[in-house]
Amino acid sequence: MPQLYTKLYPYFIIAALTLFTTLLLWMPFILKINNLYGIDTKNTSFQTVLQHWDGPLYIIPAKTLYNPKNEILAGAPLGLETKYFAAHLPMYPLTIRAFAPLFGFPKATIISTLIFSIMLFWFFYYFVNTLKLSRNPLLLTSVFMFITPRFFVTRSVGSPEPMFVLFILMSIYFFVKKRYLFAGLLGGLAITTKTPAGLLFIAYLGGILYDYIQNRKIDFRWLWLIIIPGSLLLVFVLYGIQYGDFWAYFKSGDNLHLLFPPFKVFNFQKNWVDTAWLEEILFIFLLYGLTVIELLPFSGLNNKISSVIPNLFRNLKEILGRVQNDIIGKETMRTKRVFFYFSFVFFLSLISVQHRDIARYSIPLLPVALITFEKFFTSKKFLIVLIFLLPAIYLYAWNFMLFNIAPITDWAPFI
Template structure:
């Protein structure tokens, strides 16, 4: 079959080989390298950016935290950092934990970009899948930041995209397994159980519902490790549980009630644009179910870094949902400004969120 296709007259090299995934991979790597330009003489500023050092420490200790640690934090605090990203760092630690931390991030974000392109292309989610994937590399700016420093978001977003891609290919067990891996990268991955349940009911694929148990099984295994190391199966929530609120949108209501108009308007904008994007996906139920469940759950999380928490929904709620706008020439004209602003955003924020130099030196001495 392939030989017959290649023999068709007039078939160009471009038609025989899709160069775009390679171009996207190269662009993502170059985009990340550009974030590092001001720090070339002191890459420690990249390695010291939180939460990267904490993930390195978990990768080294595997949750067996000594009574005294470089961060002077209680042992249970490290339960906030779920297992998959630290395990990936440890697997590459032969190049150094700091280098491994960044290599995993770059590899995961590059694969996420390429797979995002494949998802858009194969299932007609965009009129210009390549351009939408280029936008994904740089937008939102918070994503540009977090696929350049030590963070679990790139691996998490990769697993979400891969899970949805497999679901669309009718490989349901693999889709649920990837969602399970996402849940031990960031705990919000377990929300895919809810989104897939809604989707399976909508599509009347009831026989696959029992297999959804695969998703929380991964998280239960991670929590079992906490039971063995901390004596507390739910150690994760001893620190992070305080961020969950019974009333939604407290990130907006709290500053609004205190007259903090800047923060109130900022958070209001976040919620509105993400919810609007999720609703615009209604003709694509596999994307809408994930985006709506995820974004609405985030409404109950009160945390000043909500723009980071919302990132996993961004490929769908901000890019696919607004493809009709992103694909227009007007957006293409203004996009370079978005890129420039994004880099200044990263360069300005990175030096403001570093662990102390002495703490980092003590950490590296013990790795």
């Protein structure tokens, strides 16, 4: 019994901390405080939390299942066309629909997010602890709850991101364990939550190619990974049935923001940018660019690069460091190799996104960066600064939640 308590104790702590930090964030809205550190909040309530973008948008497919003949879609909620909601993939709406009989549709958006946030932090702890990726897995998980502040908000309002990141992390875990059926199924769940999970499939191709080059053997279990793109095709089939248009996702309006060449986000004239105050985006690119470089020695590519252009990368091994199998376990090596391919592919797509909210688009890379730099993120110096900044993180979150709300005047389609 004591042994079971010891094993379960971290999970109780994680659940309690997630609930406490979320309720603390919600408290000014629940209590209807009139003034919040100089911010006028007289007309706010918990409805403000429920009204946060993009939560209400997912209620529409949850209620209509993308049926354009449904009176809700026919009524063009928020002035949006029926195919606009094809950009909001079905997995998160299905959970909203499941919780709605108990909580109602608006509250179901945040109940789903809260439950999947707890599950994400649970699995992140399990992932890090089982694969021995940090000496302080519980501490690293606690840091994950607040870093980044944008993620802190996202996990506390109606959003698919916690579910999305959970499925990605679980898929990576089973890929590392070479249980490709589960990796494919969970990757399939991820891609029916948000389409960027397709980048996970591309990353797996890199890992498979490495395994083939090393062993000169084909593992037919790799075929299970086809479930990932296959699941997206099933979503398109659903759209074909409901909308009568297999390609409805690509006709959902101004929702596709991946443009080449990269760095097109730095254009204040574009609708989804609309500002020149973009300096923090460079810091986001810097963090995840450093993550890719830090993981490069685990990729198996550094020797290839050195041999192809020896003059330029003569000292690459010394710069990046050597990775020894006898020091780092094989599973840890394999984990970080998959991390490299995923972060590399995702980073290339991230720098090609033309949208102001790069911080939200980058959330799937966050656990990879935290694990990659876990010694820094669990260091005393970092923790002192993080604790000092916690009030600022909450103030950022409250300020953002008061600003980023959907202009809903008629709640009838959402209730």
